[in-house]
Amino acid sequence: MNSPLESVILFQLGPIPITKAVVTTWFIMAVLVFLAFLLTRKLSLAPTRRQAALELFVATLDTQIRDTTGAHPGLYRGFIGTLFLFILIANWISLVPGVDPPTANLETDAALAVLVFLSIVWFGVRAIGVGGYLKTFATPNVVMIPLNMLASVTRVFSMFVRLFGNVMSGVFVVGIVTSLAGLLIPIPLMALDLLTGLVQAYIFAALAMVFITATVGDGKPEQQNAQITSTKKDV
Amino acid sequence: MDYLPLASIFCAAFAVAFGAIGPALAEGRAVAAAMDAIARQPEAADTISRTLFVGLAMIETTAIYCLVIALLLLFANPLLA
Numbered sequence: 001m002n003s004p005l006e007s008v009i010l011f012q013l014g015p016i017p018i019t020k021a022v023v024t025t026w027f028i029m030a031v032l033v034f035l036a037f038l039l040t041r042k043l044s045l046a047p048t049r050r051q052a053a054l055e056l057f058v059a060t061l062d063t064q065i066r067d068t069t070g071a072h073p074g075l076y077r078g079f080i081g082t083l084f085l086f087i088l089i090a091n092w093i094s095l096v097p098g099v100d101p102p103t104a105n106l107e108t109d110a111a112l113a114v115l116v117f118l119s120i121v122w123f124g125v126r127a128i129g130v131g132g133y134l135k136t137f138a139t140p141n142v143v144m145i146p147l148n149m150l151a152s153v154t155r156v157f158s159m160f161v162r163l164f165g166n167v168m169s170g171v172f173v174v175g176i177v178t179s180l181a182g183l184l185i186p187i188p189l190m191a192l193d194l195l196t197g198l199v200q201a202y203i204f205a206a207l208a209m210v211f212i213t214a215t216v217g218d219g220k221p222e223q224q225n226a227q228i229t230s231t232k233k234d235v
Numbered sequence: 236m237d238y239l240p241l242a243s244i245f246c247a248a249f250a251v252a253f254g255a256i257g258p259a260l261a262e263g264r265a266v267a268a269a270m271d272a273i274a275r276q277p278e279a280a281d282t283i284s285r286t287l288f289v290g291l292a293m294i295e296t297t298a299i300y301c302l303v304i305a306l307l308l309l310f311a312n313p314l315l316a
Contacts (some may be wrong), residue, residue, distance in 0.1 A: 003306075003310035003311065004306060004310065005306060005307070005310050005311050006310075067281075067282070067285070068285065158296050161296065161299060161300060161303055162292060162295070162296045162299055164303075165296075165299030165300075165302050165303055166295075166299065169299075169302060199288060199292070200292075202288065203288060203289060203292040206285075206288075206289055207289065207292075210289070
């Protein structure tokens with residue numbers, strides 16, 4: 001059995017080896033961009049059936065962002081929504097015969113985690129400035145600076161290992177059961193994988209959102225913080 | 236006799252077996268508490284289950300770490316290279 005920590009190289013593009021996961025990722029990206037273009041082409045005030053479905057999805061996303069963190073969803077909708085959709089499709093693409101989910105490879109998950117890490121810095125600096133962002137490391141007091149710096153890396157690292165471990169173990173177990181028992185036996189396990197894939201995509205997006213708003217919230221002065229919590233209660 | 240592969244396999248099994256105990260107990264407690272909360276306050280079920288999912292994922296991470304250690308021992312063991 002192949003090691004789950006290694007990736008299959010399909011071909012070389014100059015000096016860069018292109019793995020199977022990368023090709024799958026390109027395919028998913030193309031599908032997502034194509035669908036996004038197709039679905040938002042003719043938006044009108046009186047929605048068609050297609051647009052109504054799209055609006056339902058976006059509204060659900062907005063409600064989730066607002067409920068989880070109390071933040072205004074407009075800023076984060078694009079990033080969090082893309083993250084969720086990409087991971088969801090990447091997890092579920094194992095339904096296509098012969099295709100492994102790219103999230104079962106270390107490098108795809110690492111790339112996603114780096115993206116989340118950078119977005120925490122980006123949204124933090126954007127909302128509260130460079131000084132405000134640096135000040136979040138000194139909360140609740142200066143003694144915590146080394147721990148906070150460590151935590152900013154380890155929480156992203158744990159997101160990456162969690163996604164990798166869950167998806168990879170699903171693929172691995174299905175592989176083992178297929179090699180032991182035969183063709184139709186792993187179907188219930190694959191159904192369980194669908195659920196795991198959905199939950200992991202949701203958790204990845206939710207945790208990214210929580211980390212971003214935690215950084216933004218930490219840097220704000222006390223009064224504003226209290227205001228935010230009070231408006232959260234009102235909503 | 237070369238005992239390193241043997242020890243690696245043994246330790247991989249141990250890592251997963253004992254690493255699964257803690258998270259299993261913890262997840263059981265978390266789900267039980269969430270069920271209790273939903274039974275007391277059914278209208279808060281949405282919020283509770285959402286928080287529960289995120290919490291379960293956090294708890295589960297410890298088990299996943301053990302799994303990754305086991306896989307490192309089995310497939311990418313630096314001692315056997």
